[in-house]
Amino acid sequence: MAETSSDVLSRIAALAAAGRVVRLGYRRPGEAAASAFVVEPYRLHRPATGPVLHAWQLDPPPEGRGAWRDFRLDRVASADDTGLAFTPRVPITLPQDVAAAGEARDARAGAIVADAARGVPGAGVFAAGPSPWSDQPIVAFGEADDYFHQLESAMLDGQVTLEEIALARDLGERVDPAERKAVHARVYANVLHEVIEDGRISHREELYLQQVRALLERLGWAP
16 A cells, blocks of 8 residues: 555654654656655645655755755655664754644544534535645635646656646636636746755756746646
8 A cells, every 4th residue: 555645754753753864755846756865854844835844955965055955745755764863953843743733634624524514515525635734724625726736746757648738628627717827826836946945957957847837838828
């Protein structure tokens, strides 16, 4: 059975509590396979792009920037113990952050179930896509969110198939044109944020950005 993002995050939190260095399998934009990153895990953050692991990157050595880095949880494919221990540079709060996120998630789910039992319109509708650690209320997921997550998933490996384009078009047609533009802008902003995370843009990443814009234009609008 494939691991969920919560399984991987729970393992990282346990390794963080033990002060262990972690080897992440992380899918960077435009790469078909996950790359290996060796990190010291510290915190769980929730920026606009989605929940991220805040860590100190040991390998590969950071170039042109500091070693602190955010790793999007929905990009982390695996997490393994390197067998190495580390001395914390700052307090480690990841285990507490994960526990708090789980409690908040369970409370939201309980509230939705209670609303559904009372017949509240729209309650009890669970949509697939975002990480279970997302801060976004489950009932807020809708067609624009489905469209956004389909685009991000399709473009991650830089090889968009005709089937993925067809599904994206179908989902996009269900979204208001203004919302569709907002989704395209959000996708491009997220990709750009990840690309410049290491302080430089490689030729591969430049080509990937061009591919993303070309696809968004093909779907009606690009930033």
